[in-house]
Amino acid sequence: MHPNLLSVFFPQITLLRSIQKLFGTFSGSNRAAVMVFMCQSDSYLTHFKTTVVACQPTECKIDAGNGKLQKIKGFNVELEDTILFPEGGGQPDDRGKINEHEVKRVIRKADKALHFIEKEIEVGQIVDVDVDWKRRFDHMQQHSAQHLITAIADHEYGYKTTSWDLGKSVSFIELDTPNISEEQRQNIEKLTNKAIQDSVAVQVHVTQVGSPLLKSVRARGLPEDHVGDVRIVDMQGIDANMCCGTHVSNLSHLQCIKLLSVEKGKKGKTNLFFLAGDRILAYNGKCYNTEKELTKLLKCGPDQHVQAVERSIKQLKLAQKNCTTLLRDIAVLEASRFKLASEDQNRLLVLHRKEGNNEFMNIISNELPDTAYLFLTVGDEKGEGMFLLKGPGTFIENCGEKVAEAICGKGLAKGTKMQGKAEKLQRKDQALLTIKEYISKQES
Structure with missing residues (x-):
């Protein structure tokens, strides 16, 4: 239009045009007649001299940089006028400096703009105010x-x-x-x-x-x-x-x-x-740099990026499907091997597989009789992962919490099985001692 x-x-x-002569377009020259900050009358002003009117101790919540707010002690400074905008109208507040002091928040309170700094500043002092112009x-x-x-x-x-x-x-x-x-x-x-x-x-x-x-x-x-x-x-x-x-x-x-x-x-x-x-x-x-990296990784021009990624995703899904099938087969084989070995050895299966998952552990559990003792773990052997604990009688009741505590884990116990997450699988040997002690008492 x-x-x-x-x-x-x-x-x-x-x-507006007709009354402009009556009210005027605001400028610094008539600042004293109206309650408007210098940052609003001249938004392009980056440096300003003014006087400190008040400085009161306070606490303020500041963004710690990780998305969380951190409460710190400091001072709310009121100036005779300011080029630092206090948040309002959907616009965030400015950043800048009062002399050498970094202004970490500017808030509006009625007709006042309060500048939060960490160091006290003398009332009546003439100060230099600078705005973070990029922001x-x-x-x-x-x-x-x-x-x-x-x-x-x-x-x-x-x-x-x-x-x-x-x-x-x-x-x-x-x-x-x-x-x-x-x-x-x-x-x-x-x-x-x-x-x-x-x-x-x-x-x-x-x-x-x-x-x-x-x-x-x-x-x-x-x-x-x-x-x-x-x-x-x-x-x-x-x-x-x-x-x-x-x-x-x-x-x-x-x-x-x-x-x-x-x-x-x-x-x-x-x-x-x-x-x-x-x-x-x-x-x-940023988009151009990403485009260059994708061109290097996908070994094709920008016009072919989408098709190349679609092919890669399709291939990845097929590979994941094949891995899942193989993992299931390995679970069945591990259960079969234990059945054969348990005829001459104890009834405890201890097994860790880094690339395993909950399904892998559950297949083994379902393949073995309820008389077997199982301590299965998957994930990072020196860090976080998952575990499955199973055994007859009062095994879970007597050992479940102790095993979970040993590996810094949390699990849900149901009947003869307990399953959950663990933060420290490197301590599974300590948990294994608890299991062996229980089995030894049951067999003695």
Whole structure:
């Protein structure tokens, strides 16, 4: 859809233009008049001098890097103003530094931004604040791309955005529709990239809570603890949306948008996955390196990768089927061999097979009489694996838990058999002593 045609559907755009002289497009010069952080007034500012207003001891949960949160002690620092964005509007918080102190979290509390650092800093001190620009610009690109995709999906098909997620590598938008056709996906992608090619300007307007203007722009409501003025992100001729996040100043800074896939979401919803800007370059680089490795491994060109993998999978399944058949045959042979040997020797079969499985152990167990004692193990002989313990009478009752404890295992006992997993098969000799002691007492 051409930008001029879009204005027919968006009378609020015309309204924004007419009131811009009254409210102004926000800049640092009128910062004192409104409750908007410097990171929101100038999202491209990477260095800033400001004053420490407060520094309070606290604890904060920080990502330890393994997907788990670690609670650490530190301080919440409030600054007179900040270029570090506190999380909000679906956008994660910034990272950066206050002097030499690494800022590990930035949260919003009413009209305050609290910066978590591990060292105390003096109140009243003038400090240098620096933002992690790579992280910030990535967030700006993905957030502005979300606004653009949301607007086009709504304008073209009436699909409302119900939520979105700015992931670490791929983002997605949840749309209020049970499905999106491939033709629709391609059309949304084409129109978003047309807006980028047209270098559409993005402006931020500031107004007050309760302003009639807010009724004419797209919004999902304000947080309960919101204090101060309200920002409207205006993609000229395309969309006007209430938002607290950081955004590019021109859609050309998005470089490109790629809609990756459409997947079924929550009941009646569809998730539209996308990449924007530098993430596309990173994704393409990763895909190219993967393509090169596959070419080397499969010994064929990229156009033949799928067929080569399909052939390999087919061959693997056939090989696995043959291995399973052979393993079953070996289990029967092991049971037969024990039957012949047990006529002249004891009734205890101790057997380990690295490539075995539960089926292998169960075949042996089923082939042998209930009078036989079995201690079967499979897997890594010096590590984790599985075990099967079997014996007549009270054998499982008296030895089951002791054997499992010896090999750090857990098993389910049923009748004359116990079967389960073991963490330390290297200690099976210790377990075997328990079994032999029991059998010796029974035979004496």
